[in-house]
Amino acid sequence: MTTLIAEGPVLLDIEDGIARVTLNRPEASNGVDVPTLQALHAAILRCHAEPTVRVVLLRGAGRNFCAGGDVKTFAAKGEDLPEYLREATAWLQIATSAMIQLKAPVVAVIQGFAAGGAGFGFVCAADLVVAADDARFFSGAVRVGMAPDAGTTVTLSRLVGLRRALDILLTNPTLSAAEALDLGIVSRVVPADELEAQAHELAAGLAAQPPLALAATKRLVWGGLGAGVEERLAEEARVVSELSGTADSREGLAAVLERRSPTFIGA
Template sequence: MSEFETIRFERTGSIARITLNRPEAANGLNQVVGRELATAAGLCADDPTIKVVTLTGAGRFFSAGGDLKAMAAAKDDGMGAYVKALADDLHEAMSLFARMDALLIVGVNGTAAGAGFSMAVAGDLVVAAESASFTMAYTRAGLSPDGGASYYLPRLIGVRRTQQLMLENRTLSAAEALDWGLLHRVVPDAELAATVDELAERFAAGPKSANAHVKKLLLVTYAHTLEEQMGTEATFIADCADGADGQEGIAAFLGKRSPNFS
């Protein structure tokens, strides 16, 4: 879409594809990227016909994180204010991605550092190329993490391993990130795009409502008691059963045929 300068936003049927598109700057995040990511995330969240969103990077990097040159250039006007505005836009995008009904599939095509790391692990499904690597790198630049890293990482891998990443700035290979539980799959570099597309097509043919309810259940699980979570489960499964996809899924199972979800 022509209105975007630093990302590509493409729509094919019920799949939206977002590509970070500053390869000359390692897909680093400046204020334009932050605003455009938030806008693209809003478009995806507001469109009920979008069932899957993919996110990847152009070139060799997924994203090197915050653009430190842009931050330094804002020093005279207030570097803190610049970084806060960038973080606010990024966080709006991350919140929308997490709470939208569509699934977010992240294809990590190269180095994911800083906020790039934060964005990568926030996917509902995360696939990485074999050459990808992951590092927080914030404290190396005298900064603390953003992008939801301090929310997702302890839940995915525990506090001790999160401390290693955030304080020691340990770099993980794709294989190590998979072993730690940060990824769902690692594939050869040449197969990444096709794998992400195959997953997107598969879930685009699936039950959007059921997948959306899975996302919502997992978002609240740590905030609920067992009884509260089971109450939410009961409400959600009833909602699915009343919906077209639930009724089609049950009918297809009983009829021993493939479902045709809306």
């Protein structure tokens, strides 16, 4: 095994053509902030640059894959949140775009929660998704007065259809792994105690396939989405930053931290 990034909020190692990119903030359920998104982008760029990489496993350390944005960090920014989110969403855009542009297939490995723009968005932006049978999926942006990002306004509707995508993004249900499989959000569901083994088996099978054919197939499928994900990323970032300056957004973040129901006033 070759370890390229051994510490920090994102780890990276490569073995037998399989790159493991691990979100490494388990104490925060791998919630993302600017340093984490910068580190993720750097790790993905290393995967771009390593000729031995045939497939990428995107993982989360600890109990949860990724809880989305780091709500505590966001709430602490107060009136400076719009400016902070302009930077955070910019890094989220380029990290998501870099993941989609990778020649190697990206397999997301999901345990616990995959939530918010980052967690749920990375699931939708991955090429294949292996989920533990007790995993849960949740958008949640509207609940805190914001809008979806990481490309989900394009990717989710392509995965599940327009009506179901709007239902998920507007009403924010918590989806079980079985429901996510039925909707086409995940590729396969496996017993929780077999998640790592089965994800590695899938990755090893992909690593044995002809890499040029895999890269071409991935490029053709993503390129056929019509309204491009990358075009939508910039507009999502603008809207998220704008909404984060509203009273409703501050109320939504406070309600999450205080574990209460929010009261929104439309301002």
